[in-house]
Amino acid sequence: MTHPNAELLRGTLDMLVLQIVSEGPRHGYSIGQRIQELTQDVLSIEQGSLYPALYRLEKAGLLRSRWGRNPESNRRARIYELTATGRKRLGRDVDGWSAFVRAISQVISPRVPTEGAE
């Protein structure tokens, strides 16, 4: 399994987080788990590096957080949810990303089948 470029990861992590939180409030660990789950462990990053992203997004006003209860263990956990700004930003980013992916795909995809043909 190849690891995607770290630079690429950092740029996309914010968007992933926003996307996951948009599904509903979650604590940090659960956000990390969800990323791994959705990416089938392709994005197997250091779990801790999720937090600077969370803090940055919160500072930027895209997320907000509060102390809540982890439903499983009843232990105190920091719960993150999306702000209105965050939701708007997510929409914009997703649009941009989709456009980007489409563009790149068009450049890259044709070569893919040729790989094994030689």
Place this chain on the structure above:
Amino acid sequence: MSWRFPPWGWWRRWQAQRLERRMAEEFAFHRAQERQRLETEGMPSRQTWRAADERFGDPTRIAALCRKAALGEAALDGLNGIHGIMAGGGTSMTFGHDLRHALRSLGRRPGFLAVVVLTAAVGIGATTSVFSVVSSVVLSPLPYPEPERLVRLYSAEIDEPDQRNFLPGPDFVDYRERSGAFAAAGAFYDYSDTGLDLTGLGTPRRVRALGVSAGYFDTLGVTPLYGRLILQEEEVGGEDDLYGTRVTVLSHHLWQELTGSDPGIVGETLELDGEAYTVAGVLRPGFLDVLHGEIDLWVPLNLDPGGRWNDRRNWYLSAVAQLTPGVSVAQAQARLDAVLEELRQEFPEDRAEQLVQVLPLFDDVVGSTPSTLYVLLGASVLVLLIAAVNVANLLVTRGLTRQRELAVRSALGSGRLRLVRELLLESGIAATLGGLLGVGLAYGGVRALLAVSPESLARAEEVSFDLRLLTFAVAVTFLTTLLFGLAPAVYAARIQPGDALRVGARGGDVTPTGRRIRLGLVAGQVALAAVLLIGAGVLIRSFTALQQVPLRFDPEGVLTFEVHLPDSRYGESRKRITFHRQLHERLRAIPGVTEAGATSKLPALGPYNIWGVAWLDETGEEQWSPAQARVVEGGYFEALGIPLLRGRFLDERDRADAAPVVVVNQALVDEVWPEAAEEVLGREIRAGSEERRIVGIVADVPYDHLGSVGPKFYMSHAQHGDNRNWALTQVVETEGDPRRVVQAIRAELATLDAELVLHRPAPLADLLHRQRASQRFVVLLMGIFAAVALALAVVGIYGVLAFTVVQRTREIGIRVALGARLGQVLGAVVGQGALLAAVGLTVGLLAAWMSGHVLDSLLFQARARDPWVFLAVGLGLAAVTLLAGLPPARRAKRIDPMVALREE
């Protein structure tokens, strides 16, 4: 450096701290969740720790990134970075910041703070107050400034250098003038039992007078309230005069009684023994003439070398002196020896065999070993140590619960120095609060102790804090608090962040050392408490033994009082004898009175008049033996219930003109005629400077409060009343409360002689009681020490066991879940307590056993190594220790396994 708007800085710092706490908790939560997940995937629990840590990544770096993300560019380097910002505010801001942080940290655990502060305060307060009272009231018999400079002067003979003889007047003057050893020296004439008749001011009365030289008051550091004291030029009088110039200094109490506190008395005259004396001054209240007790007034001695009294061969004066500053007792002795050597040249016949002795006044009054002081000082230090150990234990325990917090902060880049500073501040605040409260307690304690102290000891104005001990106590508390308050910082530095973070949120012992320290401290505390309790126990046994000393006479229902007969009207002994006989007849006629008599000295209140008796042995050789003399009158023996063993009591037959007789006690018979006790009656002995026939033998009564008995002989006042104007103490036996007859007695006295004063009426039982008061007070104080020690030890043991239960919640939960019986769970907790108690007790009992000799000199009919006391203390302390383990054990019992497991 740029100036910043302070609230902005505070806001930033507050934000930064909130962030640190949030990160610590969030990261910990994250890893806990990851561990749980790994476990459910089947990873062995032990491996999950490391795996979760690895997956999380480097917390330091992540935290730094988070700070940067959350706080912006300014926060570069964690908390150290915050300090970077604050550098603009200077170090005082750093301190202020740390102070606030420390206060908040303490405020989060008010219970803990309260226990530390209270323990420290009790340690300081109890120790200082008890010791202050003891040292200044009970054990400072010299209520004078600079008592260590006070000495007593005696003469002695070369053969018997330990003698404490009187000094001739001129010798005293020579020592005073020529030696240069004394800043002040005072002679006094205290041989006389009699006083002076005071007339010319209100009711005539007999007063206790003391003839003193000019330097007497200066020596004792007394200043007058009004007027002046006695001057050196007043030490002159006529050839036959004992006293010098006719001036007098009044005591405060006499001045109050005579004039109702009128300062105008100074310069007035009053009559003493029919001569006019000018009042020179009035002394301050609270001046206590320790050498003589209650003196009413002082008059100058006649030290004129031309006077009859001041013959070089008349040894009649006692003397005290205040050493010149810088002169030691030994140096003073050397200088006096030099003066005496000069006198030997001048008067070879009289001085060749003479010595002069300089003795510290304290030793003279107390004896050379103030062991009570040392014992109580030792007890104070023990209590202080126990308190310090408790504080240390609390702090170490607290430190353990904070390991995690500190490890996280350390891991997140908080400088060690920073943590140390913060912890120091926290401990410092706790120590300061404890110290302040302790000083307050010490102050209140002194007041309270004075309130319960026996009347005779209540010299409130003299009690001052023992500053040395207060300083010591506060210093010990501070050092302990600061030292042990740092324990968490030591842990935090030693522990790998990963390890600490793995420990459950409630904290626990990571290192076995920490655990050993805490358990050792508690065991040590039990040991110290054991030593104190044994000391107190032994003293209490000694005291009860003292209470049970057989008095051999019956003080119940007996009233005592004095009547002083002024020489002006009772100059002839015949009149005094008649007065006493008439008085006793009248007293016996009072309803409720069963017997009346009088004595020159009551029993059990101290030795007196050790005159001795002389007799002829079988070979016709004269023998002499020391014996105490008593002059008695009326039904003295009957009133006190002193049994007659042989012959008869003294009675009306023994008139002044009858053949002189004497009654002796059994001890004298045993001493003089141990073989021929049957033939004692009718024998002649010389007693009270006259040949007297023995007419009776009475049982021994003790002459002091320790129950000591010794040879004693009793003479009839009728046959010895001309010796002097005896100040007899009247003894009235009554049915019921002796105080009820005081009024009737006063009335009878008035009909006999309206001008006489009923002096110091008091039940005999009260007088005996007062005699033991100081001893009882010492026992009470030791009891307080022991109780405080016990309480602190219980708190210590309870604290450690309670902490253990919290720490082992999970383990206990698992054991209960696996079916452990309640008894086993309880046993585990109580067992630890029992182990602590056993170790502590063993050490404590051994220490007490080995140091037992310290107490020996204080004990009366009790052994310092009393096995019963050891047994009682051992069992009692063990029981109390186990009881202290019960509440934590009960808590352990209540642990719900499900909750306990989830907690982790």
